[in-house]
Amino acid sequence: MSEKKQPSRGWQGAIMKAFRADDFVLTVTGVEQVTEHYVRLGFAGGGLLAAIPVHPTMWVRGWFPSDDALHQRGYTLVDPDPETDTFHLEFTLHDGPAARWAQKAKAGDRLSVSVMGSKFDMPDPAPTRWLIAGDTASLAAINSLLDAFTGTGTDVAATIWFEHAHDDDRDLPLRVRPQDTVHWIRRERDGLGLVEAVKAAAFDASGAHAWVALDAASTRAVTAAFRSDFKLGRGGVKSRAYWRVGKPFA
Numbered sequence: 001m002s003e004k005k006q007p008s009r010g011w012q013g014a015i016m017k018a019f020r021a022d023d024f025v026l027t028v029t030g031v032e033q034v035t036e037h038y039v040r041l042g043f044a045g046g047g048l049l050a051a052i053p054v055h056p057t058m059w060v061r062g063w064f065p066s067d068d069a070l071h072q073r074g075y076t077l078v079d080p081d082p083e084t085d086t087f088h089l090e091f092t093l094h095d096g097p098a099a100r101w102a103q104k105a106k107a108g109d110r111l112s113v114s115v116m117g118s119k120f121d122m123p124d125p126a127p128t129r130w131l132i133a134g135d136t137a138s139l140a141a142i143n144s145l146l147d148a149f150t151g152t153g154t155d156v157a158a159t160i161w162f163e164h165a166h167d168d169d170r171d172l173p174l175r176v177r178p179q180d181t182v183h184w185i186r187r188e189r190d191g192l193g194l195v196e197a198v199k200a201a202a203f204d205a206s207g208a209h210a211w212v213a214l215d216a217a218s219t220r221a222v223t224a225a226f227r228s229d230f231k232l233g234r235g236g237v238k239s240r241a242y243w244r245v246g247k248p249f250a
């Protein structure tokens with residue numbers, strides 16, 4: 001009798017092994033369809049939160065099956081609770097291995113994840129305000145930041161440019177505080193709408209700190225605008241591309 005071939009992690013898996021990434025197996029404990037295009041899954045962490053301290057924007061590299069291989073994709077921990085080793089992951093839905101897996105997930109399903117490269121340090125000195133540009137893929141990370149600001153020296157106002165593709169994205173739970181301003185921007189022209197809105201709002205924001213996570217091209221453009229048009233320089237902006245238009249994001 002032939003054994004079923006296990007999907008492989010390929011070269012990405014080899015690199016992660018070489019860098020001694022920590023591996024865990026998560027178990028789905030619940031499914032909540034937040035909107036037609038956004039799903040939140042509850043997880044038991046398989047020891048993850050006992051092994052690794054929590055920080056804002058903390059993310060894991062999930063291994064999602066497709067075409068007999070495993071594909072690595074980044075997802076952000078939502079409301080991690082080290083005492084119970086539980087958290088949620090939230091998935092914006094489109095046509096890719098990770099989004100498809102999330103759409104079909106049910107309690108008891110398992111997901112292998114590796115942890116490597118996730119970190120976040122609050123800026124020191126504390127900024128005078130926050131400038132944030134993100135979309136539904138970075139909603140969980142933005143919420144973790146807004147939660148982390150509360151009660152700290154960084155609890156100053158945030159201006160958020162939030163890109164969304166669907167009408168029901170407006171129902172997503174963005175955890176804004178009374179002092180924050182949100183510009184909801186409909187995704188258009190491959191992200192140019194948001195890039196132009198940010199540039200049009202430019203002012204001398206010296207002393208502020210910016211955080212950017214959009215598709216790769218928009219991330220580059222908005223990061224450049226914050227650095228030069230808003231006068232924040234390299235040290236005043238943290239940014240990371242969260243996905244790529246028309247291509248898998250390995």
Ligand SMILES: Cc1cc2nc3c(=O)[nH]c(=O)nc-3n(C[C@H](O)[C@H](O)[C@H](O)COP(=O)(O)OP(=O)(O)OC[C@H]3O[C@@H](n4cnc5c(N)ncnc54)[C@H](O)[C@@H]3O)c2cc1C
Binds near residue numbers: 092093140
């Ligand atoms: C540090 C980090 C944290 C992240 N956290 C989250 C998170 O918490 N929740 C979350 O939903 N995403 C998150 N992302 C983004 C997610 O990893 C990517 O969207 C990833 O490409 C999804 O993989 P996939 O297999 O579904 O699609 P892929 O195989 O990567 O792509 C397939 C197709 O879908 C398109 N696509 C991919 N992502 C998007 C998108 N967001 N919107 C529209 N089209 C898209 C691609 O352009 C491509 O055409 C994070 C990324 C990083 C780097």
